[in-house]
Amino acid sequence: MTALLDVSLMSRILRSPGEVAADCRDDRGTSGIARSALLVILLGSVLFGAAVGSWHGGAQIFYGGAKLPVVTIGTLVLCAPAFYAVSAVFDRPWPARSVLALMLVAGARFSLVLLAATPAIWLTINLGASYDASKLTAALGYALAGFAALSLLVRGLGDGPGKHATLALFIGIFLLVGAQTSWMLRPYLGTPGQKEIVLFTREREGGLVYQLSKSLGNVAGCSRPAASR
Amino acid sequence: MNADSVTIPQVTPATDAEEERFESFADRLLRPDRERDAWSEDGRRLATGLGLAATFGATLGLRSGGAALLMHAAGVTAGVLTVPAVAVPAFAIVLALADVPVDAQALGRATSRAVAKAGLVLAGLAPAAALYVVTVEDAITVTCVGFGALVLAGALAARSFDMDLRGPLAAAPARAQTVMVVAMPAFLAFTATLALRVWWLTLPILAAGTR
8 A cells, every 4th residue: 555655745745736746747757646646536535425425324425435536537537638738739738648647646636635625524414414515515625625736737837828728728628527527427415305325316407506506595595495314 | 566666666767867858749740840840741730630620520429429420520620621721822812912921831830730739629628528428418518518619729729820920920011010910810700700600511519509
């Protein structure tokens, strides 16, 4: 495990993201970086997913833990070619190997923040938070992790023309792909009012943005009462 | 176990020792100032860009499958190809009439680089587009994703074309530069309209969401 997971690298990813990003860009030890990053992505996503699934309990814990790594790694895989192309068009024609390493390191930083958010999510749910409050807390944890990963990518892009355009495009693509991937594999918390635990929901529910805004309305108390488990 | 202990230490020194820059596919495709850069090089770049654009088209065709893959691949390529085949020669004639000192080689290089960049962006967006094309239920979302990707690639190609021609024009007389202030936006607007019209006519998936 210690051979696979470089703990000092994790510390560098959190404390000195610019240095790690430069290593990826210059193709210095990228195979070791990628291996450790992948392991952390898996670990962070599995635990966060399991904590989210604890809202419903039972098999949902395993489903949540199994689905979230697929969402995270799937999104990275689908976004990598776009990141390669967009950075090349804006005068950063890096090798695909560097781009992949940079994305994995950003994913690792994302997962480390998810890992840190996991106990807070679990406690919130354990204290009896409603479906909507749990959903929003999980979305907040995900957003914080996203900002942490973004700050690494900003450093990874370095200075030069087109930095902001590259970043804006990449955020847009990542949000679109991430939203659709996670929407496809829902539910993560479980379905309110439904005793039966299902691996995937196939009902028409209006989309991710609609669901988040509905939960905001419910938490603010201007719509219907919170759903029961 | 042994393989790991032998392989890992070798990787880092090898890459550290190689101070020379590794040339990526995108770098080879887009770099403008190479000794070999001539008409053949521009032709190769143009063909690669069109091939990359075709992969995005095939992705759009995944929703229907079968012949739609080929039809959409051809449609996206046709929209991109219209620019160097129709719009750029017209632009060259206008520039020559106005006596703007841009030679055919510079125009060809700017065109091939713009097409290559559009192709690269479209191919890069293809996996993300495939996710939407295959999994989204409503047609309007797929139309928006396909249309958005084509517009984005077109905008980036237009930016590249404009920037590549600024270099040769930097030392041009003030009159030529004034002509370009009007001619370039007009050309880019014309190209955008032309490409969008071709895509609208040849890509059934774009029209599907509006019916």
